[in-house]
Amino acid sequence: MSVPTRTDEQIATWSPPAPQAPSVGQSIPRKEDRRLLQGQGLFTDDLWMHRQGHVHFVRSPHAHARIGAIDVSRAEALPGVYATLTGEEVRGLTDRFPQIAPEPGGSAKDYCLAVGKARFAGEPVAVVLAETRELARDAAALVEVDYEPLPVTLDGVATTQPDAPLVHSEIGSNIGWEGVYEFGDVDWALEHADHVVRIPHLHFHRFSSTPLECNAAVVDWEQGTDTIQILSNNQMPQFAAMFMAPALGVRTDQLQFRSQDIGGAFGLKLTSYTNITAIALLSRKANRPAKWTEYRSEHMVGSCHGNERTFRGIEVPVMADGQILGFSATAFDDVGAFMRYEPLGGVIFSQVLPGCYRFQHLRVDYRTVLTNKTPVGPNRGYSRLQHLWMVERIVDIVASQLGLDPVAVRRRNYIAAHEFPYETPNGCLYDSGDYHAALDRVLELVDYDGWRERQAELRASGSGRRIGIGIGSTLDSGTSNFGQARLINRELQYSGNGEAAICKLDLGGEISVALGTVPQGQGHETTTAQVVADTLGVSPNEVRVLAGADSARNAYVAFSGTYASQFAVTGIGAALGAAKALRDDLYAIATSVLECAPEELLLVGGTLSVEGDEDRAMTFAEIANLVYANNGALPPEIADAVTLNRRFVYRPPFGVPDWRTKSGHLTLTYASQFHACVVEIEEETGATKLLDYAIVDECGTPINPQIVEGQVHGAAAHGIAAALQETLEYDEHGQLLNGTFWDYHVVSCPDTPLFKTDNLPRPSPFTPTGSKGMGEGGGGPLHAVCSALQDALGPDVVVTESHNPTERVWQLLHEPDAAAREGAEVRSR
Amino acid sequence: MPDSVHAIELTVNGEPHEAVVPGRQLLVHFIRDTLGLxxxxxxxxxxxxGACTVIVDGKAVKSCMQLAVQADGRALETVEGLSGPGEEPNDLQAAFTRHHALQCGYCTPGMLMSATALLEQAEELSLDEIRRGLKGNICRCTGYVNIVRAVEDVAARRGLA
Known part of the structure; x- marks a missing residue:
C-alpha cells in the first residue's frame, strides 16, 4: 500500500498540533459579522438577474368587494411594461393553494391573486412587470378594477354569529376550525374549589414584529429547463414548495430556492409563497426574470400580522391556600382573511396548555375565525404567547381578586424542579427546568424587595405617581412534532420533525457544512462552526458554514427552515450528525492507511496521528487528496465506503400524537424565561415608564452564551413593543389605520430598557447537545408589563388587554368601569 | 411620463463622482443601483x-428622504467607507462584533453611520445621549442594549465618555 508521501524534512520538523480547546460554551465572535458590518451582506434586494423586470402589485382598496372587470390596457400601453397578470388569469393557470384545515374550513379558495372577490384591504388583485421599479408602480396605478364593495366582518367574536358576512362562502360560516381541549375534570374542580374566579373577557391584540427587511424575491421561470429559480427571503422554502407545486402544477424539484442573508423574519416570512407564486407566473408570461421588493406600506397591509385572540368566559377554580386547579376558557383566534399557516395555531397553543404550572383540570374551547383583515403569520412566540399571556393574566387576576401575593401564588403552583421531565395533563413532556430558582434569581436581579419598599413610600407620599412590579413566567416550546397537525386534521400525513446538513471535506482538506436552516440573524454560521469544530478537532475559523437556502445542495427535508425555536436541536443535531459521519470516514481512511486501530488515533488540529508514534499521521489535506485525486492509492477495502461528503438527517424521538384525545408529545424542548419589571405610572396622564427590567432564561446548555443573550434581548424588545407601543388598528370599514412606520410605533432605542439578564442552564435530557431552542422567548414582557400594571392599579381594576398605551392606562385609572369591560368576580364557597 | 435628468458631481467615500440622474430618483436608489453600494x-x-442612513457633509441623513440631485456638490459617506472588504473593521465595527450588537445585520450599516456621526460630533457622550442619539435607527433584532454598549465602548476609547 502506498501511503501519501512526506518529505524527510516534513517528518523531521513535524510536531503534533496543540489540542484545540472546546469552543462550545464560548462566546466566540460571530463569523457572519464582518460582511454585515462592511456592507457586504447579500440580501434579496441586493440581487438581480440579467433582463429582469420589476414587479408591482395592484391591491384592493376595499376590505371586502366583488371584483368585476379588470382593464389592464392602459398599463400595458406604457412603453417598458412587459406583462400584467390578473386574478382571472390565475384562476385558469393554477389550482388553489392546499389547505391545512379539514372540511369545511379546508374548502376555502386561496389563490396568489384575488379571484372573484377581495377579502382584505391590501390583497393583490393584479400584478405588473415593467422595465423599472418606478414604471411598474406607475403602470399599476393605471390598472382599472371594477369593485362592488361588500359588507365587512371585523370583530373576532361577532364574526362567528350567523348574520356576519361570510369571508369564504364555501365554508358556510366564518369558523375555519374549532376544537375542544379538555383534560382532568374541570366541572368537578369548579364545583369543589374554595373560590371560583370568573374573568368574562380578555383580549390579546393584533401586532406584527415587522422585520426591517420587507419581503423580496427575484424569480426566473427558465423556459428551456422548466426550472423556477427563486432568490428570496422566504424562511421555510420547502414548506413554500409544498404549497406552490400543487398550485402551479409543477414538480417540487422544479422549484429551486436560494437565499443568503435575511433581514429578520420572526415567522412573518413564511407565507410569502403566495406572492412568489404570482411572480413566477408573471416571469413565465413575460419570459424574463421578475424582481419584487415589497414597500413597507405594502408589508403592513399585504403580508401578514400576528394572531389576535379573544378569550371569553374564563373560570378558574382556586383553593384557599392559593392552589389553582386549572381553568376553563373559550378562545376566538382571529386569523384574518386566509388560513395560510392556520389553523395550526389551534393546536400549537396546547404545547404549553398549563403554562409553567401544575394545573390539572383544563378546558379550552378553541375557534379559528376569519375576518376581512390581513391574514396572520406565525409571529415570534406564535400561538403560545397569546395563550401564555392568558395563563399569566389568570394568575395575577386570581392573586389580585383574592388578596394573595402574586409571587406566592406562582411559587405555590409552579412545577417543581424535581418533577422534570414533567408530563402535562395533555401528554406533553416538559424536559427540564427550575422555575422556582429562576423566579428567585429574577426577583433578586430586579431588587424586588427594594422596589416594594419604594412602592410603599411612593404610595404614602401622594406624589401622583405609582409603581407597579410585575412578573411574567413564560415558556418557549421548541422542536415541534408535526404530528400535532393531525389534531387539527387527522388526514394530514405529517409527524415528527427533522433537519438535514451536509458536512464535507473539500479537495484541499477544507471543512464545509451546508445547512437546511435559513437563518435571519440567529448566528447559525457561528454556532454550527463551534459544534463541528469540536467534533473534528479544529478551530471554528476552519469550518466554512453555508447557511441560507439552496435547493441544489440537497441539505433539506420538508420541515427545513428557521422557525419555531428549534435550530439548537434540529439544525445543530443535523450538523453534529454529519460531522460525526465525516469523522467516521476520516477514521476509516486513517486506520486503513496508517495500519492502526481507531482507538489509537488522535484527532487534533486537522490531523489524525497514531498516539505515541506521531510520525504516523495524515492531515485532512492528505486524506482529501487520497479520496479526490489519488484514489488509485486508496486501500481497496475502504475505497467504496468513504465519500468525505456526508449528509445527515437529525430526527427527534417522536411518535404520532393521538388525534382522538388531542394529546401527546407535541414538542421536544421547553425553554423558560422569567421576567420582572417595574413600571411607573403618572396618574394624571396615564404615561408609563419602565424603571427596571430583569430576565432570567433557561435554555439547556448554551452553545454561544452571547448569542443566547442577544435572542433574549430581542424577544424582550418585541414584547415591550407589543405591550406598550405596537398595535394594528382597523376602522369600521376594514382599513388599517396605521400602515406605515409613522403611525405604527416600532420601539426605538430609548424605549427599550437596559435589560439585566442571567441564564440558569438545566440541560435537556432529550437533545443532542443538551441545548434547547430559545429564539421566540414566549412574550414575557406582555405578561410582565400587564402584571405590573395590575399591581399598580390594585384589585378594583382588571387589566384585560394585552396592549396598554398611555390612553388606556389613563382610562384604567380614571374610567375603570368602561376600561375593564366586565372585570372579574369571585364566587366563594 | 418623461423624467427630467440632471448632471451631478459629488464625492463618495472620498472619491469624486459624476453622474446624470433622473429627477425623481431617490438618493438611496442612486447609492444602491447606480453606485452599486x-x-x-x-x-x-x-x-x-434609518436603515438608509448615510453621512452627507458630516451629518447623518436618511437617504430615502432625499433626491439624488440634492447630493450635488456634497461629500457622501456610506458604510463601505468605514472599511473596505479585506480591510480590518474600524473601531466601531469591531466594537459591534465584540458586543454582539448585530443579528440579521440589515439595520447595521445605517446604525453604524448614525453612530459614526454621533461620535464625530460629540465632545462628550453620556449613556442617555447615546440612547437618544440612536433614536432614528430601528433595530428589530437586538433590543438595542448591545448596540448602546458598543457605542459606549468606542466613546470611552475615544475619550468621549
Missing amino acids: RGTHIGCDSGNC
Whole structure:
C-alpha cells in the first residue's frame, strides 16, 4: 500500500498540533459579522438577474368587494411594461393553494391573486412587470378594477354569529376550525374549589414584529429547463414548495430556492409563497426574470400580522391556600382573511396548555375565525404567547381578586424542579427546568424587595405617581412534532420533525457544512462552526458554514427552515450528525492507511496521528487528496465506503400524537424565561415608564452564551413593543389605520430598557447537545408589563388587554368601569 | 411620463463622482443601483427606520428622504467607507462584533453611520445621549442594549465618555 508521501524534512520538523480547546460554551465572535458590518451582506434586494423586470402589485382598496372587470390596457400601453397578470388569469393557470384545515374550513379558495372577490384591504388583485421599479408602480396605478364593495366582518367574536358576512362562502360560516381541549375534570374542580374566579373577557391584540427587511424575491421561470429559480427571503422554502407545486402544477424539484442573508423574519416570512407564486407566473408570461421588493406600506397591509385572540368566559377554580386547579376558557383566534399557516395555531397553543404550572383540570374551547383583515403569520412566540399571556393574566387576576401575593401564588403552583421531565395533563413532556430558582434569581436581579419598599413610600407620599412590579413566567416550546397537525386534521400525513446538513471535506482538506436552516440573524454560521469544530478537532475559523437556502445542495427535508425555536436541536443535531459521519470516514481512511486501530488515533488540529508514534499521521489535506485525486492509492477495502461528503438527517424521538384525545408529545424542548419589571405610572396622564427590567432564561446548555443573550434581548424588545407601543388598528370599514412606520410605533432605542439578564442552564435530557431552542422567548414582557400594571392599579381594576398605551392606562385609572369591560368576580364557597 | 435628468458631481467615500440622474430618483436608489453600494438598505420608505442612513457633509441623513440631485456638490459617506472588504473593521465595527450588537445585520450599516456621526460630533457622550442619539435607527433584532454598549465602548476609547 502506498501511503501519501512526506518529505524527510516534513517528518523531521513535524510536531503534533496543540489540542484545540472546546469552543462550545464560548462566546466566540460571530463569523457572519464582518460582511454585515462592511456592507457586504447579500440580501434579496441586493440581487438581480440579467433582463429582469420589476414587479408591482395592484391591491384592493376595499376590505371586502366583488371584483368585476379588470382593464389592464392602459398599463400595458406604457412603453417598458412587459406583462400584467390578473386574478382571472390565475384562476385558469393554477389550482388553489392546499389547505391545512379539514372540511369545511379546508374548502376555502386561496389563490396568489384575488379571484372573484377581495377579502382584505391590501390583497393583490393584479400584478405588473415593467422595465423599472418606478414604471411598474406607475403602470399599476393605471390598472382599472371594477369593485362592488361588500359588507365587512371585523370583530373576532361577532364574526362567528350567523348574520356576519361570510369571508369564504364555501365554508358556510366564518369558523375555519374549532376544537375542544379538555383534560382532568374541570366541572368537578369548579364545583369543589374554595373560590371560583370568573374573568368574562380578555383580549390579546393584533401586532406584527415587522422585520426591517420587507419581503423580496427575484424569480426566473427558465423556459428551456422548466426550472423556477427563486432568490428570496422566504424562511421555510420547502414548506413554500409544498404549497406552490400543487398550485402551479409543477414538480417540487422544479422549484429551486436560494437565499443568503435575511433581514429578520420572526415567522412573518413564511407565507410569502403566495406572492412568489404570482411572480413566477408573471416571469413565465413575460419570459424574463421578475424582481419584487415589497414597500413597507405594502408589508403592513399585504403580508401578514400576528394572531389576535379573544378569550371569553374564563373560570378558574382556586383553593384557599392559593392552589389553582386549572381553568376553563373559550378562545376566538382571529386569523384574518386566509388560513395560510392556520389553523395550526389551534393546536400549537396546547404545547404549553398549563403554562409553567401544575394545573390539572383544563378546558379550552378553541375557534379559528376569519375576518376581512390581513391574514396572520406565525409571529415570534406564535400561538403560545397569546395563550401564555392568558395563563399569566389568570394568575395575577386570581392573586389580585383574592388578596394573595402574586409571587406566592406562582411559587405555590409552579412545577417543581424535581418533577422534570414533567408530563402535562395533555401528554406533553416538559424536559427540564427550575422555575422556582429562576423566579428567585429574577426577583433578586430586579431588587424586588427594594422596589416594594419604594412602592410603599411612593404610595404614602401622594406624589401622583405609582409603581407597579410585575412578573411574567413564560415558556418557549421548541422542536415541534408535526404530528400535532393531525389534531387539527387527522388526514394530514405529517409527524415528527427533522433537519438535514451536509458536512464535507473539500479537495484541499477544507471543512464545509451546508445547512437546511435559513437563518435571519440567529448566528447559525457561528454556532454550527463551534459544534463541528469540536467534533473534528479544529478551530471554528476552519469550518466554512453555508447557511441560507439552496435547493441544489440537497441539505433539506420538508420541515427545513428557521422557525419555531428549534435550530439548537434540529439544525445543530443535523450538523453534529454529519460531522460525526465525516469523522467516521476520516477514521476509516486513517486506520486503513496508517495500519492502526481507531482507538489509537488522535484527532487534533486537522490531523489524525497514531498516539505515541506521531510520525504516523495524515492531515485532512492528505486524506482529501487520497479520496479526490489519488484514489488509485486508496486501500481497496475502504475505497467504496468513504465519500468525505456526508449528509445527515437529525430526527427527534417522536411518535404520532393521538388525534382522538388531542394529546401527546407535541414538542421536544421547553425553554423558560422569567421576567420582572417595574413600571411607573403618572396618574394624571396615564404615561408609563419602565424603571427596571430583569430576565432570567433557561435554555439547556448554551452553545454561544452571547448569542443566547442577544435572542433574549430581542424577544424582550418585541414584547415591550407589543405591550406598550405596537398595535394594528382597523376602522369600521376594514382599513388599517396605521400602515406605515409613522403611525405604527416600532420601539426605538430609548424605549427599550437596559435589560439585566442571567441564564440558569438545566440541560435537556432529550437533545443532542443538551441545548434547547430559545429564539421566540414566549412574550414575557406582555405578561410582565400587564402584571405590573395590575399591581399598580390594585384589585378594583382588571387589566384585560394585552396592549396598554398611555390612553388606556389613563382610562384604567380614571374610567375603570368602561376600561375593564366586565372585570372579574369571585364566587366563594 | 418623461423624467427630467440632471448632471451631478459629488464625492463618495472620498472619491469624486459624476453622474446624470433622473429627477425623481431617490438618493438611496442612486447609492444602491447606480453606485452599486448595496450596504445602504431600505426598511420603511418613510424616513422612520434609518436603515438608509448615510453621512452627507458630516451629518447623518436618511437617504430615502432625499433626491439624488440634492447630493450635488456634497461629500457622501456610506458604510463601505468605514472599511473596505479585506480591510480590518474600524473601531466601531469591531466594537459591534465584540458586543454582539448585530443579528440579521440589515439595520447595521445605517446604525453604524448614525453612530459614526454621533461620535464625530460629540465632545462628550453620556449613556442617555447615546440612547437618544440612536433614536432614528430601528433595530428589530437586538433590543438595542448591545448596540448602546458598543457605542459606549468606542466613546470611552475615544475619550468621549
